[in-house]
Structure formats: structure tokens, C-alpha cells
Amino acid sequence: MAGHEVINRPFSDVHRMGNKVVATLLHDPTVEGLDVALYMDGSASMENAYGPRGILAKLAPVKNQVEPQMQWMLEYLANKDRDGKVRVTYWASGDGTQLEMVGDLTGPEAKGYRFPGPRSYGKATVMLPVLRDFVAHIKQQVGEGAKRGLAVIITDSQINDAHDVTAYATQVAKEIASGRLPRINFVFMGVGEQVDEEQMEEISHTTYPGVGHLWCHRIADRMEEMAELVAVLVDETMTVAAGGTIYDEQGKVLKVYEGRLPAVLEFEVPPACKRFTLEVAGQRFDQPVPEEHGDEDHHDEDEDEDPKAEAPPPAAAPSHSRRGHRH
Numbered sequence: 001m002a003g004h005e006v007i008n009r010p011f012s013d014v015h016r017m018g019n020k021v022v023a024t025l026l027h028d029p030t031v032e033g034l035d036v037a038l039y040m041d042g043s044a045s046m047e048n049a050y051g052p053r054g055i056l057a058k059l060a061p062v063k064n065q066v067e068p069q070m071q072w073m074l075e076y077l078a079n080k081d082r083d084g085k086v087r088v089t090y091w092a093s094g095d096g097t098q099l100e101m102v103g104d105l106t107g108p109e110a111k112g113y114r115f116p117g118p119r120s121y122g123k124a125t126v127m128l129p130v131l132r133d134f135v136a137h138i139k140q141q142v143g144e145g146a147k148r149g150l151a152v153i154i155t156d157s158q159i160n161d162a163h164d165v166t167a168y169a170t171q172v173a174k175e176i177a178s179g180r181l182p183r184i185n186f187v188f189m190g191v192g193e194q195v196d197e198e199q200m201e202e203i204s205h206t207t208y209p210g211v212g213h214l215w216c217h218r219i220a221d222r223m224e225e226m227a228e229l230v231a232v233l234v235d236e237t238m239t240v241a242a243g244g245t246i247y248d249e250q251g252k253v254l255k256v257y258e259g260r261l262p263a264v265l266e267f268e269v270p271p272a273c274k275r276f277t278l279e280v281a282g283q284r285f286d287q288p289v290p291e292e293h294g295d296e297d298h299h300d301e302d303e304d305e306d307p308k309a310e311a312p313p314p315a316a317a318p319s320h321s322r323r324g325h326r327h
Contacts, residue, residue: 005290016269016292021276023265023287031238032283033147033182036081037134040070041155042090042100042118043125045194049156049223050117065223067115072227074110077152080234082145086110087137089130090117091153096124096160099133125157128164135172135181142182149184150238152230158196159203166203169215173208187233188217191226195219244280248273 007014010032013024051064070088077086088102088110100118130153138149159165175181190200197219204215216237220226243257246267254276255267261280269276269289278285 006288008285008287010285011287014287014290016290018292019268019271021265021267021269021289023276023278025261025263025265031080031148033082033145034080034238035087035138035141035146035149036077037087037089037137037149037151038070038074038077039089039091039099039130039134039151039153040066040115041125041157042093043096043122043155043157045125045157046117047121050115064116066117069223069227070115071110071113073152073230074105074113075107076227076231077234078105078107078110080150080238082147089133091127091130092122092125092155093118094120094122096122097126097129098122099129124160125155126161127153127155127159128161128168131165131168131172131186135184138182138184146182148182150187150234151184152187152189152234154189154191154226154230155195156191157194159199162199162203166206169203169206170208173211173214177208177210183211184214185237186215187230187237188215189226189230189233190217190219191223192221244278247277247279249275249277 005014010025011023013022015022046066049065050067074086074088078084084106085104086106088105090100090102092098093100098120102115105113130151134149134151138146141149169186172181172184176183188200188204190197200217200219204213204217206215207213216233218229218233220229244261245256246254246265248254248269254269255265257265265278267276273289275286275288278287
């Protein structure tokens with residue numbers, strides 16, 4: 001009888017059928033060590049979306065439209081984060097430059113957390129403090145295991161300091177290219193009719209030497225669409241774009257994946273192969289090849305399972321409109 005099969009991360013399942021191996025990825029291996037933060041607009045234009053507070057919240061029929069969306073987003077984002085906690089902050093509060101830290105929330109904590117909005121709604125929408133805060137946070141977290149950063153930034157209006165944002169992002173890209181910062185991505189989500197889509201496109205379309213794009217963006221027509229579109233953007237941003245390579249234990253290349261790395265990897269191995277390595281985005285993941293189960297040879301041909309059937313079907317696209325672009 002074969003011994004206990006060892007499945008190493010990022011794999012969730014590995015099967016051997018003759019000289020063919022089918023390996024299913026538990027998650028995108030390039031997001032190992034991902035540190036996630038969510039910055040929610042706290043400017044005055046958001047006041048109606050947060051709804052009335054205090055006793056007025058009980059009397060008025062207007063509900064907090066932001067809270068359920070933030071709860072849903074944070075549950076989702078916490079599953080991506082390396083320690084299951086998301087840094088949550090209101091931005092553009094006070095004079096428009098201030099940040100109000102909510103805290104580091106887990107998915108279960110976020111599910112019942114109240115998000116009434118910032119203490120003081122902002123008089124402007126200034127984004128530069130957000131970028132500075134996140135970069136400082138990532139620099140601190142690198143020593144604790146962070147290997148990549150993702151900041152989700154949400155607004156319902158025009159940014160007042162777009163030029164400063166672009167200039168600072170250029171400096172961030174230089175630090176990433178030189179190795180002084182880990183890879184960072186900014187997911188920029190606009191909500192409603194007051195968003196300046198042209199401005200968002202100018203920021204997101206910028207490419208940086210040695211880094212490519214730092215930003216991706218979309219616009220939700222309504223607050224109720226926000227969380228789902230954020231999930232779509234994050235999934236697209238974190239998807240492997242550089243492909244990967246499979247090696248045997250002798251270092252021989254078994255298969256090269258160009259473009260996106262699929263969720264289910266299928267490749268041939270030598271008869272004596274006991275281990276393979278997946279290399280992707282500069283990281284290497286070793287995995288023992290399990291023994292072939294003896295009862296598979298006794299199945300009738302019409303009962304044989306197609307290993308491709310194990311691959312999960314692609315997620316259905318949201319039914320609502322998705323403006324904007326991913327970069």
C-alpha cells in the first residue's frame with residue numbers, strides 16, 4: 001500500500017496516471033506573502049452613501065450603502081492576505097489629506113463590523129497620503145514576511161492631486177525595479193457618476209521601466225456593484241501572467257507554460273520521476289510525485305475519468321456592466 005501522500009503548497013491535489021501528472025493549484029503561487037490594504041473614501045461626497053448616524057440612523061429610512069459592501073470585500077480580501085488580516089483605513093477625511101485608521105481586520109471580524117464612515121468627512125479628495133501610507137506599511141511588513149503588496153483604493157469623485165499621485169507612483173516603480181520595494185499593485189475603483197474616468201485612465205495607463213503597470217481600474221455605476229467589481233479586479237491583477245516551468249528532480253524541463261498559468265497543470269514525467277518543481281515568477285515549489293493507485297487499471301475504458309474534468313469551470317462574469325480597464 002502506498003504511503004501517505006504529501007501535498008505541498010501551493011498545490012491542493014496531485015495525481016499520477018502512468019507517466020502523466022495532474023496537479024491542481026490551491027491558489028495563485030505568486031501571491032504568497034501578499035499584504036492587502038483597503039482604503040475607503042471618506043470625503044464629503046460619500047456622506048449620503050454612509051447614511052445618517054446616531055439616533056438619525058434609527059429614524060431615517062436611508063440605509064448605509066457602504067457597510068455591506070465593505071464587509072463583503074474584506075471577507076474576500078482577507079482570504080488573499082498572508083496572515084488573513086486586511087489593513088482598513090478611511091482616506092480623504094478632515095481637510096482631505098487625513099487618514100483615519102480603522103484597524104487590521106480578519107474576514108470573520110469584518111463580517112459583523114460597523115462602517116459608519118469617518119469621524120470627519122473630508123473637504124477634498126487627496127490620494128497621495130494613501131500611497132505614502134501603504135508604501136511605509138509595506139516597508140515595515142517586509143521584515144515580517146510580506147513579499148508583495150496590494151492596495152485597494154475606492155473613491156466616488158475626482159482626485160485633487162492626480163499629478164502628485166503620478167509622480168510618487170513613478171518613484172515607487174523605481175524602488176520596485178531596483179529591489180528596494182517588493183512588487184506593489186494598486187486597484188483603483190471608482191463609484192458613481194462623479195468619478196473622472198479620464199483621470200483614472202491616465203493614472204492607470206502609465207507604464208514604468210522594469211515594472212510595467214502598477215495600477216488597474218474600473219468604475220461601478222452603483223455602490224451595490226462595488227464589492228463584486230473589486231473582486232474581479234483583484235483576481236485579474238493577481239493572476240499569473242508570466243507563466244511557469246515544470247522541472248523533474250534532475251533539473252530537466254518537463255513543460256513550459258506560456259502566458260497565464262492554468263489552475264490545473266498536466267504534464268508527462270519520466271517513469272522513475274519521484275519529484276517535480278514548479279518555477280513561477282522567480283519562486284520554486286517542490287512537490288513529490290505520488291504513487292499511481294493500483295485500482296485505476298481495473299476501470300473500464302468508458303468509466304475512466306477525464307483528468308481535465310477536475311479543472312473547475314471558469315467563473316461566470318458578473319451580470320452587470322464593468323466599465324474601465326485592467327492593466
